[in-house]
Amino acid sequence: MMGINKNAVQVMAEIVSNKKVGAYNHIVFSVGDIANHAKPGNFVAIAVGGANSAMVLRRAFAIYRTFDKGNSGGLLEIVVAPHGAGSTWLTNQAPGFKVDLIAPLGTAFGIPTQPVRALLVGGGYGSAPLFGLSEVLKNRGCRVDMVLGASTAMKIYAPLDGKRSVNSLTIVTEDGTTGLTGKVTDVLGDIIETNEIDIIYSCGPMGMLEAINQISSNFGVVHQCAIEESMACGIGVCMTCVLPIKGEDGVVRMLRSCIDGPVVDGDTVIWNSKRTIPDGTWGAH
Amino acid sequence: MFNFETSLGQASFANPIFTASGCAGSGRELSQFFELTELGAVVTKSIMLKPRSGRATPRMAETPSGMLNSIGLQGPGIDIFLEKDIPWLRDQGANIVVSIAGESVEDYAVLARKLRSVSGISALEVNISCPNVENRGQVFACHPETARAAIEAVRRNIGGELPIIAKLTPDVTSIAMIAEEVVAAGADALALINTVLGMVIDTNTMRPKLAGKTGGLSGPAIRPVAVRAIYQVHEAMPQVKILGMGGVATGRDAFELILAGASAVSIGTATFGNPTAVMKIKEELKAGLIAHGFDSLKEAVGYAHRVEGNL
Numbered sequence: 001m002m003g004i005n006k007n008a009v010q011v012m013a014e015i016v017s018n019k020k021v022g023a024y025n026h027i028v029f030s031v032g033d034i035a036n037h038a039k040p041g042n043f044v045a046i047a048v049g050g051a052n053s054a055m056v057l058r059r060a061f062a063i064y065r066t067f068d069k070g071n072s073g074g075l076l077e078i079v080v081a082p083h084g085a086g087s088t089w090l091t092n093q094a095p096g097f098k099v100d101l102i103a104p105l106g107t108a109f110g111i112p113t114q115p116v117r118a119l120l121v122g123g124g125y126g127s128a129p130l131f132g133l134s135e136v137l138k139n140r141g142c143r144v145d146m147v148l149g150a151s152t153a154m155k156i157y158a159p160l161d162g163k164r165s166v167n168s169l170t171i172v173t174e175d176g177t178t179g180l181t182g183k184v185t186d187v188l189g190d191i192i193e194t195n196e197i198d199i200i201y202s203c204g205p206m207g208m209l210e211a212i213n214q215i216s217s218n219f220g221v222v223h224q225c226a227i228e229e230s231m232a233c234g235i236g237v238c239m240t241c242v243l244p245i246k247g248e249d250g251v252v253r254m255l256r257s258c259i260d261g262p263v264v265d266g267d268t269v270i271w272n273s274k275r276t277i278p279d280g281t282w283g284a285h
Numbered sequence: 286m287f288n289f290e291t292s293l294g295q296a297s298f299a300n301p302i303f304t305a306s307g308c309a310g311s312g313r314e315l316s317q318f319f320e321l322t323e324l325g326a327v328v329t330k331s332i333m334l335k336p337r338s339g340r341a342t343p344r345m346a347e348t349p350s351g352m353l354n355s356i357g358l359q360g361p362g363i364d365i366f367l368e369k370d371i372p373w374l375r376d377q378g379a380n381i382v383v384s385i386a387g388e389s390v391e392d393y394a395v396l397a398r399k400l401r402s403v404s405g406i407s408a409l410e411v412n413i414s415c416p417n418v419e420n421r422g423q424v425f426a427c428h429p430e431t432a433r434a435a436i437e438a439v440r441r442n443i444g445g446e447l448p449i450i451a452k453l454t455p456d457v458t459s460i461a462m463i464a465e466e467v468v469a470a471g472a473d474a475l476a477l478i479n480t481v482l483g484m485v486i487d488t489n490t491m492r493p494k495l496a497g498k499t500g501g502l503s504g505p506a507i508r509p510v511a512v513r514a515i516y517q518v519h520e521a522m523p524q525v526k527i528l529g530m531g532g533v534a535t536g537r538d539a540f541e542l543i544l545a546g547a548s549a550v551s552i553g554t555a556t557f558g559n560p561t562a563v564m565k566i567k568e569e570l571k572a573g574l575i576a577h578g579f580d581s582l583k584e585a586v587g588y589a590h591r592v593e594g595n596l
Binding site for chain 1: 307308309310313314315317318330335336337338339340341342343344345346347349350351352354356359360361362496504505534554555556557558559560561
């Protein structure tokens with residue numbers, strides 16, 4: 001069993017910028033030294049609603065990217081979809097406001113030691129952490145192809161500088177308002193074959209991750225994905241965000257997605273196990 | 286000099302702010318945010334005899350000023366816990382209260398025997414808000430006879446001086462009556478209250494949101510229930526020490542439970558929202574007690590019960 005991210009600290013972080021981008025908000029926080037320790041795949045947990053809020057739990061967001069600004073302090077950026085009361089509250093906060101933030105949390109995407117051919121797949125705002133990952137991979141000499149999908153054009157998050165960090169970008173929307181019409185999984189097979197992909201990195205809804213894992217397994221390609229499950233604390237003490245994951249010893253355990261994840265090897269996840277404990281899980285009875 | 290010390294049974298603690306079982310694991314994660322020695326005690330997650338996967342997900346739903354959880358006592362089992370968690374906690378210098386849970390009266394007896402000779406433990410919290418497999422899954426703490434049987438099993442097997450703190454559910458007609466039963470059965474102190482049974486239905490899927498359907502409600506939403514339960518039990522048995530809990534998020538809230546009759550206060554859900562909540566609450570409580578003119582914590586315990594006319 002893994003421990004909490006050793007670099008995780010709690011800070012009051014000032015909002016430096018908060019801008020609407022399509023269906024999302026791009027928010028930048030001043031976080032000091034945290035920026036030097038966050039890795040692509042890590043997440044932040046932010047208290048929402050202000051003092052005396054009826055929302056007692058933190059909200060978790062994947063880190064989009066971080067910047068070390070030297071003496072002026074580090075910056076941490078996230079992309080927020082305002083779909084619940086907590087995320088909506090956060091998108092309504094103006095620059096200058098300070099939030100209670102804990103970061104970096106969770107596991108990071110594994111970076112290959114050799115230059116490999118990587119395919120990054122993002123669903124909706126799940127694309128955000130992939131741009132920071134893309135930069136790291138490019139610096140290691142990797143070829144990076146990216147596929148982004150969403151229901152509609154407004155929900156594709158692909159900033160200009162992010163687009164520049166990849167060798168190819170394929171966009172797919174279900175309603176065809178931009179890019180190809182369909183789902184990300186419609187195009188993965190061709191790209192894996194044509195570009196001789198060695199590894200897939202993905203972030204997005206669980207259903208999408210499961211479908212990608214089916215494809216990666218068929219092609220025998222390694223798949224690292226950022227999973228999600230309802231989370232109360234984000235720091236490993238509440239045991240709500242668990243998923244059945246197979247360990248190196250072959251035993252399936254209910255592991256915390258905030259500590260042993262969010263980034264896991266897709267082949268170790270027992271997919272489609274919502275509302276059930278898979279047979280043979282450690283301690284099941 | 287303000288005296289923050291407190292006691293439960295024969296066990297003494299430097300201050301009255303504890304973690305709540307199931308809300309701090311075994312302290313490892315929180316130790317990244319503060320020194321565990323700053324706590325009155327770490328109350329560990331209720332441990333059972335065998336490894337346990339817990340329930341399926343979703344296990345959690347946020348509710349107004351609270352949350353519903355249905356973890357199902359996921360844990361490694363007592364043997365791994367004693368091998369890995371207790372030595373680590375001892376090395377931290379933490380004051381340790383071990384919480385145990387069983388599915389049968391015999392489970393409680395075996396757990397007590399396994400803990401009897403373990404050094405470095407201050408007290409045992411006996412979580413009897415668990416389904417009893419020998420009694421159609423009825424919760425031990427909901428019936429006087431089963432509550433009594435579980436505590437008696439621990440009392441008979443624990444030996445020595447380790448205080449037993451019986452943790453009760455508020456989901457009963459008379460919590461004072463259950464409290465009297467478990468004290469008669471050998472409990473030295475009481476932990477009040479466990480979560481309140483609740484349910485959330487997802488109006489999109491139109492089904493219960495949690496895989497386990499029902500869950501335990503915690504957080505500030507249940508604080509008045511905790512205050513009431515503590516007040517009633519302290520009134521019935523003022524000599525029995527109470528570890529109070531239920532929605533404490535500030536020093537003012539902890540003070541409220543102390544006024545009702547709690548000698549120590551566990552912090553649970555507030556830790557999920559803020560890992561350093563316990564430290565903040567401890568400081569706020571101390572400042573509040575001093576501001577109200579108390580020279581010691583002990584003077585404030587049950588102070589809300591003083592007769593009319595007294596200051």
